Amino acid sequence: GIQVEQSPPDLILQEGANSTLRCNFSDSVNNLQWFHQNPWGQLINLFYIPSGTKQNGRLSATTVATERYSLLYISSSQTTDSGVYFCACREDSNYQLIWGAGTKLIIKP
Amino acid sequence: GAGVSQTPSNKVTEKGKYVELRCDPISGHTALYWYRQSLGQGPEFLIYFQGTGAADDSGLPNDRFFAVRPEGSVSTLKIQRTERGDSAVYLCASSLTLRTAQYFGPGTRLTVL
Numbered sequence: 137g138i139q140v141e142q143s144p145p146d147l148i149l150q151e152g153a154n155s156t157l158r159c160n161f162s163d164s165v166n167n168l169q170w171f172h173q174n175p176w177g178q179l180i181n182l183f184y185i186p187s188g189t190k191q192n193g194r195l196s197a198t199t200v201a202t203e204r205y206s207l208l209y210i211s212s213s214q215t216t217d218s219g220v221y222f223c224a225c226r227e228d229s230n231y232q233l234i235w236g237a238g239t240k241l242i243i244k245p
Numbered sequence: 246g247a248g249v250s251q252t253p254s255n256k257v258t259e260k261g262k263y264v265e266l267r268c269d270p271i272s273g274h275t276a277l278y279w280y281r282q283s284l285g286q287g288p289e290f291l292i293y294f295q296g297t298g299a300a301d302d303s304g305l306p307n308d309r310f311f312a313v314r315p316e317g318s319v320s321t322l323k324i325q326r327t328e329r330g331d332s333a334v335y336l337c338a339s340s341l342t343l344r345t346a347q348y349f350g351p352g353t354r355l356t357v358l
Contacts, residue, residue: 169346177334177352179288184346222287230301231343232278235287 138163138227142236149213150244157208157239159223167226168199169233170208174219182208182221213243247271249350251337257356258327266322266353270339277320278338278347279312280304288336294320295343327357 139162149155159168170182183190183197185206190197194214199206210217220240224233250269258264270277276295280288290304294314302312309327314320324331334354338347 166344167346171349177354179336179349181346181348224287231276231293232290232301232304233280233288233347234290238287 138165138225138234140223140225140234140236142221142223142239144239145237146240146242148242148244151213151215153213153243154209154211155213155241157210157221157223157241159206159208159225159236161204161206161223161225163204163227164201165225166228167233168206169224170197170206171222171224172217172219173222173238179222210241213241215243215245217241218243249337249339249348251335251350251353253353254351255354255356257358259358260327260329262327262357264324264327264355266324266335266355268320268322268337268339268350270318270320270337271348274339274341274348275317276340276343276347277314278340279320279322280336280338281333282336282352283333291322293343300343324355327355329357331355332357 141160172180187201194211196209220238222238223236278293279291282288292302297317309325312322334352336352338349340347
């Protein structure tokens with residue numbers, strides 16, 4: 137089955153900094169989602185982005201399906217951005233999401 | 246509108262007991278999924294439903310785990326003879342169709358003593 141790898145595993149930044157999180161996947165996908173898991177454990181949908189570019193406020197994401205990667209950009213980081221960011225993909229042959237191990241982001245004030 | 250809801254939010258039980266975890270999907274969503282997440286890891290797929298039928302239960306770890314969705318809306322995950330290794334956060338998600346974004350509930354934290 138498909139493999140999903142995220143990098144970096146951990147990231148510590150000062151408030152106001154920008155960051156780029158990467159997700160590589162091993163096969164073609166028909167769904168890719170980015171999630172933020174907050175310190176209380178809630179998974180929050182950020183983007184549904186099997187291809188192309190989307191922006192939502194300080195966050196944007198780009199998926200290049202032909203090269204099998206996706207990037208999540210966070211600009212002007214705030215302490216509330218802290219948490220774990222997950223990339224999850226769905227391959228053509230089934231409908232379950234396959235998850236990366238996540239990037240743990242800590243934003244220091 | 247209302248999101249996915251799960252009850253209870255926390256469940257503590259003793260080894261060997263039976264537990265039921267409930268999921269209420271977003272109204273109108275035909276697909277429903279169960280995952281579980283252990284500390285420090287990403288979610289792990291268990292089962293998904295399209296309507297009332299379990300379309301893929303390949304992620305259920307063994308026959309102590311069972312899930313139903315009798316009317317195509319609410320789903321219940323049932324665990325028999327619980328073991329300490331079953332302790333995890335059980336997450337439910339729903340999507341409008343099998344090909345659209347999945348939205349997650351807050352999870353049920355299960356602790357087996």
